[in-house]
Amino acid sequence: MQNTPLSTIDTLQKSFKPIEESETTRLIYELEVHQIELEMQNEELLQTQNQVKKEAEKLAAYARKYATLYDFAPSGYCTLSRAGDIIELNLSAAKMLGKDRGRLINNRLALYVSPETQPRYHLFLESIFTDKAKHTCEIILSVNERSPMHVLLAGTVDETEERCFINVIDITERKQAKETLLLQNKISEQHTAELILANRELTLKSKENEKLAAALNASNKKLITAMQLSDQAVQKYFTLYNIAPCAYFTLSRHSKIIELNLRGAQLLGRQKLTLKGKLFSAFITVESRSVFDHFVEQIFKTNLNQTCELSLTMEGRPLMFVHLEGSLTDNGEHCFLTMLDISARKEKESKIRQLSQAIEQSPVSIIITDTNGSIEYVNSKFGEDTGYSFDEVKGKNITVLNSGHTTGEEYEALWQALKDGSEWHGEFHNRKKNGQFYWESAAFSCIQNSAGETTHYLAITEDITYRKHTEARLVKYAKELKNVNSDLENFAFIASHDLQEPLRMVNSFLNLLEKRLDNQLDETTRQYIHFALDGAARMKILIRDLLQYSRVGTxxxxxxxxxxxxxxxxxxxxxxxxxxxxxxxxxxxxxxxxxxxxxxxxxxxxxxxxxxxxxxxxxxxxxxxxxxxxxxxxxxxxxxxxxxxxxxxxxxxxxxxxxxxxxxxxxxxxxxxxxxxxxxxxxxxxxxxxxxxxxxxxxxxxxxxxxx
CATH class of the missing domain: 3.30.565.10 (Histidine kinase-like ATPase, C-terminal domain)
Structure with a gap:
């Protein structure tokens, strides 16, 4: 404002030369000057009113922009059962609830909802499963009594219709900003009303114009401060958008990348500026291309939140598995995607499947019990060995297989070793479901958590009935072999003494016979005697060699x-x-x-x-x-x-x-x-x-x- 009302009056007064006038002429002159001053002040007030209106519109535009950016800010995700039990949640949701994620699993979300908004929350949860459509509601989390957290819940039921996915968005700051904006709007409306009233009263109260101008200046300062706060809020959420741990993308109908944050560029392995205008589908593997096309089609077709899991491929980098959640933007021309890298989870799931298959296909029985010995898991080999199915032994004590042949002292030694955190190895003579007895070799050990506390017991058993029977037969055969060896030794003794004695007699008497009848024997008879002596000698050698053979090994x-x-x-x-x-x-x-x-x-x-x-x-x-x-x-x-x-x-x-x-x-x-x-x-x-x-x-x- 270049000229004030007082300066205008001074200018008008200087433009008239002092002359001698009548009293009436002087009054008319003063009235005209005052009228001009009022008209100028009225014009300035109208300009100020228009400026206030424009600032209010600009502030409203900032508010809408702030609300749009807030809708896509990092949010919490959780999966609930029909009863409202938390099945799964991300770290952002756990942070909102003020607890470790592990302590929140299987707890009801309603425990963290303020009493005044619990009816609204239960109606929201019931509507999701009843309508099987997307529902939203605003509730207050009673995590911190001093500063309650306002959150927006957006939920949809999954394909099993037994769970629902909830998107939890912290709208506390937005609530506060909205209340501030409403307050500022009320102040602006109040100031506008005051300006209109002041304009009507200008002809009567000129002095009040100065007070109104001062109030207007103060109002302008407040509006400028509010605008600065709004700009700071916008900048804050732009920063959060870029440094969020989740990747965010805005795609066209043809999957062109319109906008993305830094995390999205990092996951795709490119610079942010080089990715704008590129096809998002170019980074998707051939196997997942049809899944992605259907995902985008459903977003634009149904205007509902959609989720999917697929694999990405980037040159020089290993295959990446991601989880996508998408929804339409306000204008309906683009879709907004939230992307999470789930490669580590997929790898863990693969390892878990391998371990599970290894346990299920193990050639030995595997049993897991709680610390009281109640069975919580058995593999299929357990059923083959014992005849019991998992359902038949679940919750029962492992002594269900006790045949009465194992002493109490052996069981006490087993449980004492486990209580001491040691391993135990031994054998049991147990009873199957059909009453048949069998032998098994068992190894027991403790399963401990990260704090070193024993939470379960692991038993690995193997049916050794055949081995036991084989060992018994071997003992029997060894005893029989020992008896046979003893008989062989006896035979060797007999062969070395008793069998050779008749041969010595035959040999001696044949020699005596040859000497006594020497003159009476013809050549043929003498040859027969030599044959007999040779046979006896060979028999002696055979017995000697047989004795030598039998002694090998003794x-x-x-x-x-x-x-x-x-x-x-x-x-x-x-x-x-x-x-x-x-x-x-x-x-x-x-x-x-x-x-x-x-x-x-x-x-x-x-x-x-x-x-x-x-x-x-x-x-x-x-x-x-x-x-x-x-x-x-x-x-x-x-x-x-x-x-x-x-x-x-x-x-x-x-x-x-x-x-x-x-x-x-x-x-x-x-x-x-x-x-x-x-x-x-x-x-x-x-x-x-x-x-x-x-x-x-x-x-x-x-x-x-x-x-x-």
Whole structure:
């Protein structure tokens, strides 16, 4: 305002020269000046009124813009049952309720609603499940008595019609801003009324114009302050929009990105400015494209909130799973999306499914009980082993399988170990559902929470009935084998004494008979006597060799370190006469030290060397003894240049009393290789031969590196 009323009067007064006038002329002059002053003040008041009106409209526009931005600000989400129990909620919702998320699950949301708004809340919840449509309501949360929280609830029922999804928006600040705006509007309306009244009274009360101008200036200052507060609120929610933990997108009908926040650009792996105008569907995997198209179509078609889960793909980044929630904007031309990264949840769900499948398909029974022993879970293998279904044993104590064969002391030891936080291993003789008894091996352990407190017990059991029966049979067989071995030892004693005594008598009396009737015997009779003596001698050798075979394995000598080099040096000394008479050459490689029975190994090597010298060809014997080392065993070999063996006899030669040649050519009983095989088997090894008739033979014997 450039000129005030007083300055105008001064200007008018200066424009008139002082002249002598009558009293009437002076009064008329003063009245005209006063009228001009009133008209100017009236015009200024009208201008001020228009300015106030424009500021009020601008303030109303800011209020609408603030309300739109607030609708899309970060909000809370929760899932409720029909009874209003909280099934799931996000961190924003938990923060609004002032509790940890874990403590809110399974609690009723109504516990946190103020008493005066509870009827409105229950009607809202009932309407969602009754109408199966979107409903909203405003309630007050009584989390903090000093500053109650006003929230807007928007809810829809899910496809199962047993749960509903609630969007919880904190509208406390909006309520306060609305009340402020209403107050400012009332003040503006009051000021306008005052201005109109003042305008009517200008002709009567000129002095009151100055007071009205001062009040108007104060009102303008308040309006400016309110506008500044509004701008700050808008800036605040723009900031919240950009730094929100959720990603926000505004899309066109054709899924073009109109607007997004910083979190949205971060999830898509691009700069914010480069994403505007791009197709959101370009970031969706082929498998999820149809889901997204249907999702957007339903938003514009139904004008209702829609949700979906799909996967995104970005170059150079792993597959991302997201949850989308969308709704139409106020103008109906765009849709607003809230996107959450649920990749970690999906990965956990996948791991949980794998663990669940592993437990369900486990070859052993798995049981989970509470700390009182009441069954809370069993897998399918439990049903196969016991005949009980999960429903039949749920809530029952694990002693439902008790057959009465397990003592109370054993159960006390089990529970005491679990109370001490230790593991327990043992066996139970339990009873199945059909009354059949069975054995099971069990391992019990504690399941603890993050605080180290025991919350449940885990039992892993395995039906070992077959193993128990097998062990019993093995004990029985071992006893029978012990008796058989005892009989064999008795037989060996008899063979070494009682069976050889008649042979000595036959041999002695035949010799006496030959001497007494020496002059009376013809050549044929003398030959018969020699045949009988030879048969008795061969019988004696057979009994001796059979006795030797039966004694293999009865040697009580413990396994120890056996130096094969020392054994071979000793055997060459024992066989030196035979070696020299046959002009034989024996080459011995460096041999290892093995864990074995010293006496039996010496007998094994003696038989192999003796056979190599006996079954010689036309050339002098050449014998090579060596050993090769394999992963878990030593393989000894004895190679000769003798007569060789046909492949069809490779197995036959290791059978007792099996011979391939006439006794007249190669003497013996055919028991030596059978003894070798038995010695190898007693050492957990084996013996075999590689040979070609006329080209020599190589016998192999394997020994484990460690004694079992």
């Amino acid at each position: 040697n009580k000598e413990e396994f120890s370190a056996v130096d094969l080099n020392a054994i071979l040096n000793h055997l060459q000394d024992v066989l030196r006469q035979t070696i020299e008479s046959n002009a034989a050459v024996i080459k011995v490689q460096a041999m290892p030290v093995i864990i074995a029975n010293n006496t039996l190994v010496r007998e094994l090597m003696l038989n192999l060397l003796t056979n190599a010298l006996k079954y010689r060809g036309e050339e002098p014997p050449e014998i090579e003894v060596g050993c090769r080392e394999e992963e878990n065993r030593f393989v000894l070999f004895v190679k000769d240049n003798g007569i060789g063996i046909s492949a069809e006899y490779f197995d036959k030669i290791f059978i007792i009393f099996q011979r391939l040649h006439a006794r007249s050519r190669y003497p013996g009983t055919g028991i030596g290789l059978a003894i070798c095989r038995r010695i190898a088997e007693l050492h957990k090894g084996k013996i075999w031969v590689k040979s070609e008739e006329g080209k020599g033979s190589t016998f192999f014997v394997s020994f484990p590196k460690s004694a079992e």
